[in-house]
Amino acid sequence: MEMDPQQKRAALRAINYGLYIVTATHGGQTAAAGVNWVTQASFDPPLVVVCIKPGTETHDLALESGGFVVNVVGADQIDVAKSFFRPTVVEGDTLNGFTFHTSPVTGAPHLVDLPYWFEATVTDTVTTGDHTIIVGQVVGAGVHDDTVEPLVLRSTGMNYGG
Amino acid sequence: MEMDPQQKRAALRAINYGLYIVTATHGGQTAAAGVNWVTQASFDPPLVVVCIKPGTETHDLALESGGFVVNVVGADQIDVAKSFFRPTVVEGDTLNGFTFHTSPVTGAPHLVDLPYWFEATVTDTVTTGDHTIIVGQVVGAGVHDDTVEPLVLRSTGMNYGG
Numbered sequence: 001m002e003m004d005p006q007q008k009r010a011a012l013r014a015i016n017y018g019l020y021i022v023t024a025t026h027g028g029q030t031a032a033a034g035v036n037w038v039t040q041a042s043f044d045p046p047l048v049v050v051c052i053k054p055g056t057e058t059h060d061l062a063l064e065s066g067g068f069v070v071n072v073v074g075a076d077q078i079d080v081a082k083s084f085f086r087p088t089v090v091e092g093d094t095l096n097g098f099t100f101h102t103s104p105v106t107g108a109p110h111l112v113d114l115p116y117w118f119e120a121t122v123t124d125t126v127t128t129g130d131h132t133i134i135v136g137q138v139v140g141a142g143v144h145d146d147t148v149e150p151l152v153l154r155s156t157g158m159n160y161g162g
Numbered sequence: 163m164e165m166d167p168q169q170k171r172a173a174l175r176a177i178n179y180g181l182y183i184v185t186a187t188h189g190g191q192t193a194a195a196g197v198n199w200v201t202q203a204s205f206d207p208p209l210v211v212v213c214i215k216p217g218t219e220t221h222d223l224a225l226e227s228g229g230f231v232v233n234v235v236g237a238d239q240i241d242v243a244k245s246f247f248r249p250t251v252v253e254g255d256t257l258n259g260f261t262f263h264t265s266p267v268t269g270a271p272h273l274v275d276l277p278y279w280f281e282a283t284v285t286d287t288v289t290t291g292d293h294t295i296i297v298g299q300v301v302g303a304g305v306h307d308d309t310v311e312p313l314v315l316r317s318t319g320m321n322y323g324g
Binding site for chain 2: 003004007008010011012014015016017018020037038039040041042043044045046047048049051072115116117118123124126128129130131133135138139140141142143146149150151152153154161162
């Protein structure tokens with residue numbers, strides 16, 4: 001039986017997501033990308049899954065360095081997120097114009113304007129599909145503003161899925 | 163450097179989720195469970211990741227049968243979802259009191275009262291953590307009511323993560 005592509009798309013787009021800026025640093029290079037295919041995957045050890053397209057700089061630096069940072073975009077921060085849909089520009093202590101601090105374990109940047117971040121070291125990858133399923137153990141985390149609600153991607157009218 | 167457990171929890175709870183009833187059927191047995199660690203992971207082939215605790219009946223039947231169904235809970239359906247936080251009861255064509263149809267490829271049930279569903283066959287598993295990261299290729303999907311918005315787990319005040 002053939003699967004109806006429109007029903008498949010509608011059903012997969014019914015998965016709810018937030019929006020995250022994933023960063024990675026290796027060999028003096030830093031990249032950042034907007035990503036929404038993110039989930040926790042274990043409590044102990046704390047694991048997360050992040051799915052990123054091969055060939056993107058963030059993907060390659062995450063795998064080469066063995067680590068990455070996930071920055072959570074807040075409910076009213078879609079404009080911040082959109083600035084990371086363009087190529088990454090590092091100038092001084094800013095990333096695409098937004099101030100960052102260096103995360104202690106991975107050395108990848110976390111953005112001080114975004115409310116929550118965590119860093120992870122890569123434990124497993126699955127390369128069956130057109131994105132790499134990167135499993136990482138959470139080794140650092142921080143809160144810049146715990147009053148901010150995370151963005152629900154659906155509320156923006158944008159989606160990445162289907 | 164030690165990670166602050168409270169900051170870790172707050173940052174991981176900032177990931178946004180929907181809520182899903184995952185079902186699996188094998189050898190005449192059927193189980194269903196409420197799950198929120200779900201994401202798409204590839205467009206072509208269409209892959210999803212679902213993270214489920216080992217030892218639960220749904221986990222074991224999904225791996226034994228090599229397939230599972232994900233039913234998307236709608237915005238006003240938290241009470242339906244809560245009925246699946248209890249052990250699964252199959253009576254005739256109902257699962258915990260809700261009518262189901264049998265999905266064509268996996269044979270696992272999809273619930274006609276929930277707006278969207280898809281079924282997947284298992285392609286990979288990662289067992290590094292305390293939940294199994296199950297990767298599945300989407301092989302069937304359907305829409306019962308495309309007017310229903312999917313539930314955002316955060317909006318219920320419940321969470322599973324941190």
